[in-house]
Amino acid sequence: MKKVTSADSLITINHYKNLLTSEGISAFLKNEHFGSIMGEVPFQEVWPELWVAHDLDYDRALQLIDSAKIADESPAASWRCKTCGEQIEGQFSVCWKCGA
Ligand SMILES: [Zn+2]
Numbered sequence: 636m637k638k639v640t641s642a643d644s645l646i647t648i649n650h651y652k653n654l655l656t657s658e659g660i661s662a663f664l665k666n667e668h669f670g671s672i673m674g675e676v677p678f679q680e681v682w683p684e685l686w687v688a689h690d691l692d693y694d695r696a697l698q699l700i701d702s703a704k705i706a707d708e709s710p711a712a713s714w715r716c717k718t719c720g721e722q723i724e725g726q727f728s729v730c731w732k733c734g735a
Pocket residue numbers: 716717718719720721730731732733734735
């Protein structure tokens with residue numbers, strides 16, 4: 636058994652677990668009931684953890700999680716305004732300069 640990653644929310648860690656399970660990797664959670672012991676240990680110590688049952692799956696699991704993290708965090712590609720030519724960050728849908 637090997638620990639793959641931890642996350643600060645059960646939603647995130649379950650998302651990763653489902654990802655691994657759907658790829659045929661046997662994965663399970665530790666500390667998933669971390670809320671009940673909060674206050675006694677530092678918060679980070681009790682983050683829910685994702686483990687793989689078989690060490691052989693570890694590298695592949697890590698890759699899957701990494702690509703999921705990148706997909707979650709990277710903003711949409713930036714674009715260029717057709718009206719004024721300004722480069723706009725991907726999270727904006729209108730041009731901040733001319734409003735197009
Ligand atoms: Zn513009």
